[in-house]
Amino acid sequence: MKAIIYCRVSTQEQVNEGNSLLTQERLCRQYGKNNGYEIDKVFVEEGESAKTIYRTSLKNMMKYCTLTEGKIDAVLIYRIDRLSRETADYIALKVFFNKLGIKVISTSEPIEDTPTGRFLETVLASSAQMDNEIRGERSKNGMIDRLKQGRWMFYAPLGYRTEGAKGASNIEPVEPIAGYINRVFMALSSGYITVEEVRRDSAKWGLVTNRGKALSISMFHKMIRNPIYKGYLDVPSMGIYQKGSFKAIVDEKVFDQVQYILESKKKKMPIYRKLNPDFPLRGALKCSKCGKLLTASWAKQRTIGHYRCSVCTNVNLNKKVLENTFSEYLKSIVWNQITVEVVKEALLLNWQSHKKEYEKELAKIAKQQIEIRELMDKVVDKNMRGVYSDSLAKTKLNDYERNLAELRLETQKYASPDVMEADLLNYSVDFMRNITGMWDKLDIEPKHRLHKMLFPDGIVYLNGIFTTPVKSCLIELNDLVCVENSTMVTPRRIELRLPG
Numbered sequence: 393m394k395a396i397i398y399c400r401v402s403t404q405e406q407v408n409e410g411n412s413l414l415t416q417e418r419l420c421r422q423y424g425k426n427n428g429y430e431i432d433k434v435f436v437e438e439g440e441s442a443k444t445i446y447r448t449s450l451k452n453m454m455k456y457c458t459l460t461e462g463k464i465d466a467v468l469i470y471r472i473d474r475l476s477r478e479t480a481d482y483i484a485l486k487v488f489f490n491k492l493g494i495k496v497i498s499t500s501e502p503i504e505d506t507p508t509g510r511f512l513e514t515v516l517a518s519s520a521q522m523d524n525e526i527r528g529e530r531s532k533n534g535m536i537d538r539l540k541q542g543r544w545m546f547y548a549p550l551g552y553r554t555e556g557a558k559g560a561s562n563i564e565p566v567e568p569i570a571g572y573i574n575r576v577f578m579a580l581s582s583g584y585i586t587v588e589e590v591r592r593d594s595a596k597w598g599l600v601t602n603r604g605k606a607l608s609i610s611m612f613h614k615m616i617r618n619p620i621y622k623g624y625l626d627v628p629s630m631g632i633y634q635k636g637s638f639k640a641i642v643d644e645k646v647f648d649q650v651q652y653i654l655e656s657k658k659k660k661m662p663i664y665r666k667l668n669p670d671f672p673l674r675g676a677l678k679c680s681k682c683g684k685l686l687t688a689s690w691a692k693q694r695t696i697g698h699y700r701c702s703v704c705t706n707v708n709l710n711k712k713v714l715e716n717t718f719s720e721y722l723k724s725i726v727w728n729q730i731t732v733e734v735v736k737e738a739l740l741l742n743w744q745s746h747k748k749e750y751e752k753e754l755a756k757i758a759k760q761q762i763e764i765r766e767l768m769d770k771v772v773d774k775n776m777r778g779v780y781s782d783s784l785a786k787t788k789l790n791d792y793e794r795n796l797a798e799l800r801l802e803t804q805k806y807a808s809p810d811v812m813e814a815d816l817l818n819y820s821v822d823f824m825r826n827i828t829g830m831w832d833k834l835d836i837e838p839k840h841r842l843h844k845m846l847f848p849d850g851i852v853y854l855n856g857i858f859t860t861p862v863k864s865c866l867i868e869l870n871d872l873v874c875v876e877n878s879t880m881v882t883p884r885r886i887e888l889r890l891p892g
């Protein structure tokens with residue numbers, strides 16, 4: 393009977409006496425001699441991984457066996473893991489040799505060609521695989537170490553690229569995409585614009601994927617929630633959330649502000665209230681027949697817009713005509729001097745009472761911040777005494793850090809000027825006096841605030857004039873002190889265009 397010997401050693405194993413090539417070959421030759429095999433050839437694999445079956449000598453051996461079909465009776469290996477560490481690979485190789493009439497014999501492991509033997513063989517191959525997986529686990533730990541150094545080990549996200557030598561690599565922002573991403577966050581942090589609007593705008597600036605396509609809705613949503621853009625590593629599967637050592641694309645405060653807005657929008661914003669700068673009167677304008685809020689949409693490639701009632705069939709108002717009329721109507725409001733004085737007084741009172749409230753809220757937050765800092769000290773103390781492991785302590789501290797960041801955002805809500813100076817008061821009054829004349833130029837958010845202030849219960853457009861079911865006290869006051877110039881009647885009547 394003829395046999396060939398296959399030996400394999402990895403670079404690391406060469407120092408280990410028991411696994412050395414000479415030992416493997418010696419033991420295989422010994423086995424051959426004892427079992428009546430004549431050694432035909434020896435194949436040696438040096439320094440290559442057990443992982444892949446695409447090894448040079450193994451391939452040569454397989455080729456040799458195919459070419460000499462019928463001549464070779466057995467392949468002698470020192471141990472199963474010499475052939476492969478993966479069960480599936482090992483079985484595939486065994487099937488390959490069996491088809492050529494060649495037995496695979498492990499010289500140090502008692503395997504017979506019986507059901508028990510085959511079972512044992514599978515077990516041994518599996519344990520070789522397990523060993524391989526443990527090695528993988530070790531490299532995963534290495535990965536955690538590298539992440540803890542603040543380095544991003546994975547595929548670089550949009551706006552970043554991988555730089556640096558292998559083993560010391562990290563990510564760095566890449567222009568112009570990084571700049572566009574920063575612009576996205578700046579736009580969102582204002583809170584006056586919807587995510588979808590920013591997404592559409594960003595495509596126009598040139599924010600595209602690495603393949604040159606516009607970002608899909610889901611990609612965009614994922615991007616604006618990815619803390620990597622504020623320079624943080626977030627790998628939940630490895631328990632990692634910490635500041636990275638690479639450059640952030642977005643300021644941390646801006647990023648947190650955007651998250652805060654996204655969270656509160658999810659909770660508060662009903663669909664019909666979504667602000668759309670294309671249709672500023674949506675949310676204020678009601679149907680003259682049924683009293684429902686009107687919806688609005690574009691037709692004919694965004695050239696003609698309409699406000700419509702979703703219930704009544706022939707309430708269909710031309711956007712351009714309606715908004716021009718509304719703007720003219722606001723301009724026609726003349727604020728009486730007495731009204732202005734009253735408003736001034738009201739602003740002052742309002743500011744004083746708010747200031748008190750704000751101070752109370754800020755004191756509450758300050759107390760919470762102190763409590764959290766005390767809890768953090770306790771965690772550190774428990775960690776030092778060995779009660780909390782490093783990783784548990786780190787997780788807890790990260791949670792508290794997040795709480796503190798949230799509270800810092802809360803405080804911004806209550807920021808107010810320390811003194812209501814005369815200048816500021818006059819500015820506010822002037823602003824109010826002029827705001828009705830500047831409606832066209834206002835952003836969508838202040839527009840909506842103005843609508844709420846002037847028409848708390850909405851407005852109705854009928855036969856060319858605007859009316860309101862409930863007058864705001866401001867308008868009521870203004871009407872009262874200046875009866876001749878009542879604000880609720882427009883001086884001009886404008887033809888209402890109804891579609892045919």
Ligand SMILES: [Zn+2]
Nearest residue numbers: 679682701704
């Ligand atoms: Zn209606």
